[in-house]
Amino acid sequence: MPDKKPVIEIAVEPEKCAGCLMCAYRCSLRYTGAFNPFKARIKINTTEGNKIEFTEECTKCGLCAEYCLYGALVAKESD
Template identity: 45%
Template sequence: MQRSLYIDPEKCTGCLQCEMACSYENEGVFNPAKSRIKVFTFHDEGRFVPYTCTQCDEAWCLHACPVEAITMNRETGAMVVADSVCVGCKVCTIACPFGTVNYNQDTGKVIKCDLCGGDPQCVAACPTEAITYVDADATGLEKMRAWAAKTDNSASVN
């Protein structure tokens, strides 16, 4: 069974524990700037939304890589960057429509969520269960539509 991250923005408090756990797991430091998951803050609405690579079926990053440094881990379904192959050209960062593939200046390579090899540390660190690791069939468009329907779009723009 393939699994994926499910994010429930209503439960996110903006504590950044997911970012801290991710940066520590992948970079060995507690530094949100080095995290592969980010928490976006909607200041006016007082809401927080974690976001990271969705491990999409299209995998534009994988197809765009000229040296085939990105491959799919068959066990987890994650698109994984092989540091030994990556040349740091950043073509995958341009190809990703969600902006979740990033360049690491320290290494000269790209970084993206790899689901921590099937044990995502952001999930373990989230105190409110805003991030969970679920059966991949349990996520999708209908849940995004339900969330969008809850958003108050009645505020006028001046």
């Protein structure tokens, strides 16, 4: 059954990203049942400066932000 959580905005601060991929692991686990960042709805690219992007499937549930220990993802309830 899909989650019915409020839609939120996720502010991104790529300069704080440590590339740990915890966000991607948590997202993939929730939505695909697999612990696989390639299946996540957030894409972290640390090869050319930090780049954080969300796929079109992202539900803005905020789970990834909850697990980002570095403050690179900050979930905010939208107005």
